[in-house]
Amino acid sequence: MHLAVWTYEGPPHVGAMRIAAAMRDVHYVLHAPQGDTYADLLFTMIERSKKRPPVTYTTFQARDLGGDTADLFRAAVQDAHARFRPAAMLVGSSCTAELIQDDPGGLAEGMGLPIPVVPLELPAYQRKENWGAAETFYRLVRTFAGPTAPAPGTVRPQRAIGVRPSCNLLGPAALGFRHRDDVTEITSLLARMGVEVNVVAPLGASPADLARLGEADMNIVLYPEIAGVAATWLQRMFGHTTIRTIPIGVIATRAFITEVAEAAGLDASALLAAEESRLPWYSRSVDSTYLTGKRVFVFGDATHAIAAARVATRELGFTVVGLGTYSREFGREIREAAAEFGVEPLITDDYLEVEAKVAELQPELVLGTQMERHIAKRLAIPCAVISAPVHVQDFPARYSPQMGFEGANVLFDTWVHPLMMGLEEHLLGMFRDDFEFHDGAAPSHLGHPPTQRTAGMAAAGKPDVVEAPSALPSSAATVAGPAPWTAEAEKELGRIPFFVRGKARRNTERFAAERRLASITVETLYDAKAHFSR
């Protein structure tokens, strides 16, 4: 048993729903109690879907448990088939139905439906949403592409002269972070290279499309969390080349183009020579100097978190001070990436642990999920969202990909926007005591102060440090408590811009504690500053 306040991932059957809802002509019959239908609103409300997800729930109640819940399930399958006429049916259990062990797969198979039935075994007490999505996609791909696989050991025939190379785009699903726009962006990039997209799956694909997966020359895995397992299987069965570079950021997009060109036997030098994204110039332009070394904390699914950390470092000139993921399945990848940046990897699905880490690190920018947005808001730290899970505002009406060259433009804008602009930051540093132009004021292009609390504390003349919420175990607190600040030192601390003040306070107190100083003076503050700036 473990305590959870908020969760990054839902149960695995929600992952299965994300596959079913993304596809066409598939229906999912879920053996589940009344109440589990809440999952529909993830799609209809958060993603503003115009259709209910293609899911029928048995919604059994306590009184059904004494009777025959298996009959209830069979009736639901029969009704769903008669009403929706899908080309394929997924069947499975939610967490509660797993406990009553009705075996939906066996029951459905015994019914002799005229369509393929794909049973899903998604252990709800061990696994989570992304695993459920990956498993469901893999089962579907196996079921429909499997029969078209060549005999083992068959050498993949050479592409005929004059036939354009083709690929499958794998991974985009319902409720994914910007999947819709990424597919558009990457499809157009591939078209300019001369690579055709054979099938996009699961988004928009039908079972018949899955049966055509083998026809492509290569598989492009856009979202390994969802399509990694299926792509590995396709590679083994069909001898496909698998493109695993994730085209997020200019550097990775170029690497992606090179990798695809090589696999397709194409010359992409013209495309690579063109400066397709504005990001490189925007980053080199002098106004961006103030971005240099901004301390950034990155958390999300492994793919987006690793990509964001690389873009932050190499393309915006930030410093990554923390990197983590809630995807335990990708622990190895995150550990390797964290080593690249010289930080400790944070692998957890406990949002309280992430909050404690952010509070401890006091970054100047947080790149994360909707959870980190709330954490950052609470700690008055600027934030941009880079990964699922996300809320309704992260499904924008405008075209807003994360991948490809346009995606890089979007990243630049989205990550720089929450920050104070360069000259404004300098002026704040110079004129700390201006009654209007004080640091409680937000960046002038954002309409509101960082938090009510910060503003209130500043007005009351109290120390304006942003503390970890009292609800948290105070891991950082020393036993004896920090040395007291002299009034003068406290005032001087107030002159440090608010977004680094928490860090300055912590560093100074640590410095004083290490030297067993009785109190913290202005001198201590500057000594600590010199000490830590080495």
Added chain:
Amino acid sequence: MSVETSASAYRSIVHERGQREVFCGLTGIIWLHRKIQDAFFLIVGSRTCAHLMQSAAGVMIFAEPRFATAIIDERDLAGLADANDELDRVVTTLIARRPDIRLLFLVGSCPSEVIKLDLSRAAARLDGQLSPGVRVLNYSGSGIETTFTQGEDACLAAIVPEMGTAPTDEAALLIVGTLSESVEDQFRRIFDAIGVGTVAFLPPRRAADIPSVGHGTRFLLAQPFLAETARVLEARGAKRLAAPFPLGIEGTTGWLRAAAEAYDVPAAVFEDAIAAPRRRAETALAAHRAQLSGRSIFFFPDSQLEIPLARFCHNELGMTPVEIGTPYLHREHLAEELALLPPGMRITEGQHVEHQLDRCRAARPDIAVCGLGLANPLEAEGVTTKWSIELVFTPIQGFDQAGDLAGLFARPLARRDRLGV
């Protein structure tokens, strides 16, 4: 119309079975944890329960919520860990993190019910360890036993044994069911003006304010979904005052009058006390009536508020209910409401969501009241909708909210009229 004549209306109630597109009782925690300010709700359940809680409200309530889930994992199921030891460990962590908590509810879920985890014993054990600082109670919000608002019923019923025993000659009035703080204060002022004596509210705002109950206690249900709570209060000797529910002018008047009559308040005093707020409500409703009169409305089952709402829409706004779906219909508690509904209304108890959608499409109502899973798909088909959950989260009871309640139905229609796209 008397209650007897409405018996004919009962016969037109259709029962349906099939897929139910409703929340489970856990969802009640979303408002209960805000209402009782020093209570914490610990769901003993699965990842699905935790995911439901953060998705159901449509937004995440990100002030540190006073609810959490103890997620059962494979170790608990395989018997590798003793579920009770695990629960004790989780509760200890929780109480250490939240020393301000005075009342802890262990809330049962579908998985905890199916594996027969005895939360009442766990609550008794933990209560023994933690009281008097923290009281530990339990109830079930599981989907196999409760539908949406029934979770509040189960929670309040769990509080009843904690209520002290009032002396028999103490004839206090108890208002039962969560109301917003402002509505509660308004009712308190009106009850003072009417002169019914002591008035207490269940649930209380703080654990220390749990009212007492006895043979002299009379209670008014403020919500139509409190069957079990009413039963256990009656078992403690309290007497339920039969009344319609305080929605709209008619409902609020009837509800308050039931109290006035029970306490022998002279009619003139009663009329005088409600005259001013009643007049304000009439003014507020008039503005919306022009827009809503003659419009048809279709209720999907959700909160059990559907019958009082349909009565309000019909009698006070001139709307035509095409179908009134309700998850459950408590014949006795709803008797006064049913009597106020015109005969021949189509009332559906239970749900078969696909059949109901077919009927809704065929009826093409001007507005459909439905859950969050159905709203956007219906809008995309051209049916204007009102999310039913908003009717549970918004203060709608009493005279001064009658206009707001009408506004909730008027706004989606006004929006549709405004939009040129």
